[in-house]
Amino acid sequence: MTVRFDLTAIDGAARAGVIHTPRGDIRTPAFMPVGTAATVKAMRPEDVRATGADIVLGNTYHLMLRPGAERIARLGGLHRFMNWDRPILTDSGGFQVMSLAGLRKLNEEGVRFKSHVDGSDHMLTPEHSMEIQRLLGSDIVMAFDECTPFPADQGVARASMELSMRWAARSRDAFGDRPGHALFGIQQGSVFHDQRGESAEKLRAIGFDGYAVGGLAVGEGQEAMFGVLDYAPGMLPADRPRYLMGVGKPDDIVGAVARGIDMMDCVLPTRSGRTGQAFTRRGVVNLRNARHRDDPRPLDEDCTCPACRGYSRAYLHHVVRAGEVIAMMLLTWHNLHYYQDLMQGMRDAIANARFAPWQAAFHTLRAEGDIAPL
Amino acid sequence: MTVRFDLTAIDGAARAGVIHTPRGDIRTPAFMPVGTAATVKAMRPEDVRATGADIVLGNTYHLMLRPGAERIARLGGLHRFMNWDRPILTDSGGFQVMSLAGLRKLNEEGVRFKSHVDGSDHMLTPEHSMEIQRLLGSDIVMAFDECTPFPADQGVARASMELSMRWAARSRDAFGDRPGHALFGIQQGSVFHDQRGESAEKLRAIGFDGYAVGGLAVGEGQEAMFGVLDYAPGMLPADRPRYLMGVGKPDDIVGAVARGIDMMDCVLPTRSGRTGQAFTRRGVVNLRNARHRDDPRPLDEDCTCPACRGYSRAYLHHVVRAGEVIAMMLLTWHNLHYYQDLMQGMRDAIANARFAPWQAAFHTLRAEGDIAPL
Numbered sequence: 128m129t130v131r132f133d134l135t136a137i138d139g140a141a142r143a144g145v146i147h148t149p150r151g152d153i154r155t156p157a158f159m160p161v162g163t164a165a166t167v168k169a170m171r172p173e174d175v176r177a178t179g180a181d182i183v184l185g186n187t188y189h190l191m192l193r194p195g196a197e198r199i200a201r202l203g204g205l206h207r208f209m210n211w212d213r214p215i216l217t218d219s220g221g222f223q224v225m226s227l228a229g230l231r232k233l234n235e236e237g238v239r240f241k242s243h244v245d246g247s248d249h250m251l252t253p254e255h256s257m258e259i260q261r262l263l264g265s266d267i268v269m270a271f272d273e274c275t276p277f278p279a280d281q282g283v284a285r286a287s288m289e290l291s292m293r294w295a296a297r298s299r300d301a302f303g304d305r306p307g308h309a310l311f312g313i314q315q316g317s318v319f320h321d322q323r324g325e326s327a328e329k330l331r332a333i334g335f336d337g338y339a340v341g342g343l344a345v346g347e348g349q350e351a352m353f354g355v356l357d358y359a360p361g362m363l364p365a366d367r368p369r370y371l372m373g374v375g376k377p378d379d380i381v382g383a384v385a386r387g388i389d390m391m392d393c394v395l396p397t398r399s400g401r402t403g404q405a406f407t408r409r410g411v412v413n414l415r416n417a418r419h420r421d422d423p424r425p426l427d428e429d430c431t432c433p434a435c436r437g438y439s440r441a442y443l444h445h446v447v448r449a450g451e452v453i454a455m456m457l458l459t460w461h462n463l464h465y466y467q468d469l470m471q472g473m474r475d476a477i478a479n480a481r482f483a484p485w486q487a488a489f490h491t492l493r494a495e496g497d498i499a500p501l
Numbered sequence: 502m503t504v505r506f507d508l509t510a511i512d513g514a515a516r517a518g519v520i521h522t523p524r525g526d527i528r529t530p531a532f533m534p535v536g537t538a539a540t541v542k543a544m545r546p547e548d549v550r551a552t553g554a555d556i557v558l559g560n561t562y563h564l565m566l567r568p569g570a571e572r573i574a575r576l577g578g579l580h581r582f583m584n585w586d587r588p589i590l591t592d593s594g595g596f597q598v599m600s601l602a603g604l605r606k607l608n609e610e611g612v613r614f615k616s617h618v619d620g621s622d623h624m625l626t627p628e629h630s631m632e633i634q635r636l637l638g639s640d641i642v643m644a645f646d647e648c649t650p651f652p653a654d655q656g657v658a659r660a661s662m663e664l665s666m667r668w669a670a671r672s673r674d675a676f677g678d679r680p681g682h683a684l685f686g687i688q689q690g691s692v693f694h695d696q697r698g699e700s701a702e703k704l705r706a707i708g709f710d711g712y713a714v715g716g717l718a719v720g721e722g723q724e725a726m727f728g729v730l731d732y733a734p735g736m737l738p739a740d741r742p743r744y745l746m747g748v749g750k751p752d753d754i755v756g757a758v759a760r761g762i763d764m765m766d767c768v769l770p771t772r773s774g775r776t777g778q779a780f781t782r783r784g785v786v787n788l789r790n791a792r793h794r795d796d797p798r799p800l801d802e803d804c805t806c807p808a809c810r811g812y813s814r815a816y817l818h819h820v821v822r823a824g825e826v827i828a829m830m831l832l833t834w835h836n837l838h839y840y841q842d843l844m845q846g847m848r849d850a851i852a853n854a855r856f857a858p859w860q861a862a863f864h865t866l867r868a869e870g871d872i873a874p875l
Contacts, residue, residue, distance in 0.1 A: 165820070166820055166825050166826075169827070169830075193819065194794070194818075198794070202797050202815050208816055420568070420572070421576070423577070442539070445582075446540055448567070451538060452775075453543070453545065455826055
């Protein structure tokens, strides 16, 4: 069985569909919770599934260093290791190693870097990244690229994009033919229309199972990001899934779907859940704030997640303040549940050709803000 | 409905029974997980229940300081606050305030102390402890006592015991008549047979719904503790539950049940679960140890807890080393599951008049130790 993408509805630029994989279907637009070190932090995998997630993301960089890709392979692969039998997308490791300022050196071959865990020397190349992702047993493999820093002038952006395109070709060659597994290419070109077009052309010529819009969500801001998303997804093959990496806040996600993006991932719902921040239909709620101290109401009375069904804001405030683990567990669950509800809302709206009014209602409720204190 | 204890089987000194409360039955011998700050750390309450726990313990000291007993009362009581609808036993706060070396001052009236949270001044007395436990909505309330330090000479121990007995009488008076709620007295007397007897007599004269053996598990060691348990429980009314506070390791628990104890609590399974220590039928396993790094086997292949059914020792090792929250979640669950399995094993053995052979098998398997590395 191969990985296949069925587009089931289009509403404006927004698309709904299904990516069929041997490990299960991925309903799009899809949000992928991040499971960096073989765990979606503070969640059991069955609970990640219960929020509605069809797929999780794993980080090649973290896993290659600890516990090691060969070790995971010996133990039966990442799915068995982390007890998640549905699809997994792994990044290439490129983004993380580029972030190791002062600890990495890039050349045509790849990137040499030092581990943040034990300081040991490592090299990542397109070939090595493909091998690691194969050892992990990833269902959707990402090509190895350089995430062009922002801002970059045209010359820097072009050199970076062209390097990434050469690495994309090497990734494709190294990946080979692996039925049931998909390889995604990554478009670069910073905020430059012509470069985005050239990058898309080069990727199409190589041929991938899906295409990511790379180099965004790196500090350019929502307006600039949407500016690129106004044209970049349309340069990629319409019959393949389009993945926006590392995005984002709820309104980023809605804006990206409105512009033709099918898949996203972000640490925000999980990371925020560990610091007392909750995402709701009415915006962000900081449970650490004293105004919740005596509030018997749930975080969101219409939410069906365990945090909202079982606990008051006063309780959530208490356990956040006391630094209790259950605060991380409940708020992470809520945030992932909210994100998945958001995706389901968009999938339904697109299927019913009502994405524009859905989007308007989304913004209206957020503009009202959180419920007033009692 | 009142709280009622039915003894259903006696095997040697070991007893099995049921404490009936309006919030549900407590099967004895019972192990009570500790939910210090309105949460059994790293567990959702439904998962605590799933391990087999009939009752949890809450700490008056912690809850009175944060979030405050009056606040919890306004929010509907501790059960609703922490989303646990089964019985809760609360301690009196006495043990914790006595532990505040340098920050507390004891006199006949009670104990004055400073909060570890914000340094504010507080006073705990028998009357105030009863009031706080009433505000929390505790099902089983503990009398306010002084946990006699160990070692104590006969004079110090006697003065402490006699103070605790005066406080027991004041606790009884302050508790009043509260149908559906039980008040337990606490025997003191250190390691002195005559003082234990006197304490038991004084408590019987006051009259309680249950009786704790206090002043143990405070550094005296297992041999000395068992020495006291050889006679102290027998001094207490046979038709009321006997509670050994703050115990303990699995072999402490088995030895206590063998000596006539019906209820216990301890932070050990939860605290150990947060530091990579697992309790198994074969003894303690430290998952942080490198020998588990490549081990595909479960922690205990016969255990039905989620940690043992879904994950390898290699995975548990990885998440412990990486400091992941799921390590705390899975190992706490396992440890509580193991403790509850232990209690169920003893309840069954006592019911079948096979406690002695059960106890021998328990020690034999532990003596074999953990499974050999692969």
